[in-house]
Amino acid sequence: MKQPDPHSATGDLPPFLAACRLQPAAHTPVWIMRQAGRYLPEYRALRERHSFLEMMRTPELATEVTLQPVRRFPLDAAILFADIMTPLDGLGLGLDFAPGPVLERPVRSRADVEALRWRPAEEAVPHVLETVRALAGELPERTPLIGFAGAPWTLFCYLVEGRGSKSFITAKAFLHAEPEASRQLLELLADLTIDYARAQVGAGARALMLFDSWAGLLGPDDYRRFALPAVRRILEALSSSGVPRIYFPNQGATLLEDVAGLPVEVVGIDWRLPLSRARRVLGPQIGVQGNLDPAALFAPEAALREAIDQVLEEAGSGPGHVFNLGHGIERETDPAKVALLIDHVHARTARRTLREVPA
Amino acid sequence: MKQPDPHSATGDLPPFLAACRLQPAAHTPVWIMRQAGRYLPEYRALRERHSFLEMMRTPELATEVTLQPVRRFPLDAAILFADIMTPLDGLGLGLDFAPGPVLERPVRSRADVEALRWRPAEEAVPHVLETVRALAGELPERTPLIGFAGAPWTLFCYLVEGRGSKSFITAKAFLHAEPEASRQLLELLADLTIDYARAQVGAGARALMLFDSWAGLLGPDDYRRFALPAVRRILEALSSSGVPRIYFPNQGATLLEDVAGLPVEVVGIDWRLPLSRARRVLGPQIGVQGNLDPAALFAPEAALREAIDQVLEEAGSGPGHVFNLGHGIERETDPAKVALLIDHVHARTARRTLREVPA
Numbered sequence: 001m002k003q004p005d006p007h008s009a010t011g012d013l014p015p016f017l018a019a020c021r022l023q024p025a026a027h028t029p030v031w032i033m034r035q036a037g038r039y040l041p042e043y044r045a046l047r048e049r050h051s052f053l054e055m056m057r058t059p060e061l062a063t064e065v066t067l068q069p070v071r072r073f074p075l076d077a078a079i080l081f082a083d084i085m086t087p088l089d090g091l092g093l094g095l096d097f098a099p100g101p102v103l104e105r106p107v108r109s110r111a112d113v114e115a116l117r118w119r120p121a122e123e124a125v126p127h128v129l130e131t132v133r134a135l136a137g138e139l140p141e142r143t144p145l146i147g148f149a150g151a152p153w154t155l156f157c158y159l160v161e162g163r164g165s166k167s168f169i170t171a172k173a174f175l176h177a178e179p180e181a182s183r184q185l186l187e188l189l190a191d192l193t194i195d196y197a198r199a200q201v202g203a204g205a206r207a208l209m210l211f212d213s214w215a216g217l218l219g220p221d222d223y224r225r226f227a228l229p230a231v232r233r234i235l236e237a238l239s240s241s242g243v244p245r246i247y248f249p250n251q252g253a254t255l256l257e258d259v260a261g262l263p264v265e266v267v268g269i270d271w272r273l274p275l276s277r278a279r280r281v282l283g284p285q286i287g288v289q290g291n292l293d294p295a296a297l298f299a300p301e302a303a304l305r306e307a308i309d310q311v312l313e314e315a316g317s318g319p320g321h322v323f324n325l326g327h328g329i330e331r332e333t334d335p336a337k338v339a340l341l342i343d344h345v346h347a348r349t350a351r352r353t354l355r356e357v358p359a
Numbered sequence: 360m361k362q363p364d365p366h367s368a369t370g371d372l373p374p375f376l377a378a379c380r381l382q383p384a385a386h387t388p389v390w391i392m393r394q395a396g397r398y399l400p401e402y403r404a405l406r407e408r409h410s411f412l413e414m415m416r417t418p419e420l421a422t423e424v425t426l427q428p429v430r431r432f433p434l435d436a437a438i439l440f441a442d443i444m445t446p447l448d449g450l451g452l453g454l455d456f457a458p459g460p461v462l463e464r465p466v467r468s469r470a471d472v473e474a475l476r477w478r479p480a481e482e483a484v485p486h487v488l489e490t491v492r493a494l495a496g497e498l499p500e501r502t503p504l505i506g507f508a509g510a511p512w513t514l515f516c517y518l519v520e521g522r523g524s525k526s527f528i529t530a531k532a533f534l535h536a537e538p539e540a541s542r543q544l545l546e547l548l549a550d551l552t553i554d555y556a557r558a559q560v561g562a563g564a565r566a567l568m569l570f571d572s573w574a575g576l577l578g579p580d581d582y583r584r585f586a587l588p589a590v591r592r593i594l595e596a597l598s599s600s601g602v603p604r605i606y607f608p609n610q611g612a613t614l615l616e617d618v619a620g621l622p623v624e625v626v627g628i629d630w631r632l633p634l635s636r637a638r639r640v641l642g643p644q645i646g647v648q649g650n651l652d653p654a655a656l657f658a659p660e661a662a663l664r665e666a667i668d669q670v671l672e673e674a675g676s677g678p679g680h681v682f683n684l685g686h687g688i689e690r691e692t693d694p695a696k697v698a699l700l701i702d703h704v705h706a707r708t709a710r711r712t713l714r715e716v717p718a
Contacts, residue, residue: 173657173691
């Protein structure tokens with residue numbers, strides 16, 4: 001039997017895609033949630049001249065913002081500059097950003113749900129797909145573009161609450177008061193998301209991440225009854241897309257047993273759950289992404305390096321780890337600390353997995 | 360060997376105190392986080408005429424607000440009307456409520472920490488102790504008064520951030536940037552809290568709850584390094600007080616292994632972690648308090664009863680369960696649903712534990 005050649009294996013795939021496929025990579029890949037954003041002076045400079053909505057809706061600007069961190073740092077992936085609410089622009093609910101999503105006409109009744117019609121992404125948000133196409137052309141082969149979407153429950157939270165909230169009690173109350181209408185809305189959001197995600201892959205996205213930012217608002221039973229079926233349907237629909245699927249159930253430590261049964265390549269883990277524990281629950285067939293506490297970037301350099309080493313230690317030496325923060329990077333972060341982070345992960349893991357693969 | 364007489368045992372202690380002591384109770388006791396608050400019309404009526412701060416600082420008003428829910432519902436415990444920030448009034452940092460805590464001069468440097476001096480509760484907040492004494496005189500024997508304090512890490516969050524926040528990134532960044540000054544501040548807050556809690560017990564509080572509302576902002580390592588030692592010191596100092604200690608590490612599912620080692624009678628569990636799992640981690644010597652999702656109170660009656668039954672099922676039939684929500688009650692809650700909740704828990708659990716004790 002022919003031994004696999006680890007060098008050619010890593011030669012085939014960029015480190016990010018190799019890790020997503022649980023294959024050995026030249027180094028542990030790194031990207032950072034919200035890497036295109038307010039902690040970068042070049043982003044703030046652009047933001048002074050354009051509104052958030054304008055930046056997302058103008059392919060030249062969205063492309064530029066996506067590329068900014070990739071130019072500055074040796075990141076292993078780029079992520080589309082957009083908002084999880086972007087594809088809901090087509091629902092006609094008066095979506096704006098102030099700076100978080102705000103809806104003029106939130107969904108508050110069964111009738112509101114029944115009146116909703118969604119349009120395909122190519123019609124509703126052609127500018128997003130234009131941005132993806134532009135990025136696919138501009139990004140180096142070794143820096144894949146991650147497309148993304150919000151998971152249905154998280155979109156539901158904003159659609160019903162009408163704006164950001166600590167507890168999203170209006171959305172959660174609706175779930176309990178109107179379980180059937182809620183299911184119908186989650187189904188619609190799953191359909192819309194399947195179309196939106198497939199369109200991104202068609203336009204050149206090489207991985208697809210589903211952000212369930214508010215998964216942690218649900219206990220395991222409600223998660224299983226409401227949020228999970230819609231997530232499963234999206235992930236199943238994307239199985240034929242050929243790109244790795246990443247699912248991020250934020251604050252989902254108590255949901256992970258259910259997440260482990262999903263058809264997914266990688267699960268994002270917030271900083272609350274050590275990666276070794278996540279790996280134990282998820283099993284050896286699913287990779288993990290994460291999970292340095294964004295606050296650690298405010299530590300002095302030596303302490304930051306220790307914190308990074310600890311995440312690497314928790315992730316273990318096997319393949320299937322995409323390094324990231326456990327949440328979006330904070331605006332006040334010093335970009336020099338980001339440079340240190342990426343360099344340190346690369347240096348500490350360089351060819352490490354290769355040495356561990358039998359020659 | 361003499362068999363214990365369960366009837367006399369439950370006769371000795373009010374159900375709430377029996378459950379805290381892991382002894383059989385006539386029924387599973389119920390109280391509700393924020394039971395004295397904005398969902399009650401009689402509270403809102405009083406609030407129209409007085410500011411939040413005025414209500415907390417005036418013993419007659421604080422006593423009245425504490426008693427309001429106990430008059431209306433057959434609750435098994437009363438909880439002092441105060442804020443976790445109340446004892447920090449004496450630090451001279453310009454504390455106000457708008458409506459959440461806001462500090463004029465937040466702690467932002469090592470020098471700020473070193474300049475802090477705390478005063479004993481009898482000097483700094485005599486009105487709180489007067490309220491406790493009044494309540495101890497007015498409450499029926501079967502409705503014990505729970506005194507409370509904020510856990511040091513949670514107080515730290517407000518002291519450093521200066522106000523409420525979703526991520527408390529300023530506080531977390533300070534923890535990472537200034538670990539020694541942070542430890543010093545947490546120590547000071549532990550000292551202050553020990554004095555404040557002992558004073559409440561001295562004035563008549565029959566249980567003491569420590570609210571760690573922001574425990575879930577820390578991953579297990581930072582929790583163990585910073586938050587846990589200060590909590591342990593308070594709980595140890597209260598062991599001689601003779602009252603049960605309840606610790607609530609909100610959103611602390613991933614911290615529970617560490618919590619299990621604390622000297623505590625009862626641990627509060629938020630709605631994210633099923634009580635059976637909490638019990639497995641905490642072991643048979645620690646009771647649990649919780650954990651109905653406050654959103655379930657917006658469900659139709661039949662669904663609400665099912666959700667309550669599920670919490671009871673998860674808690675198991677053994678003693679040591681104090682029924683509560685998994686978080687503070689929401690302002691929009693219908694008081695009739697609270698009545699239903701209490702009645703249903705009492706009816707479903709009446710004398711149940713007694714039948715299970717060998718005669």
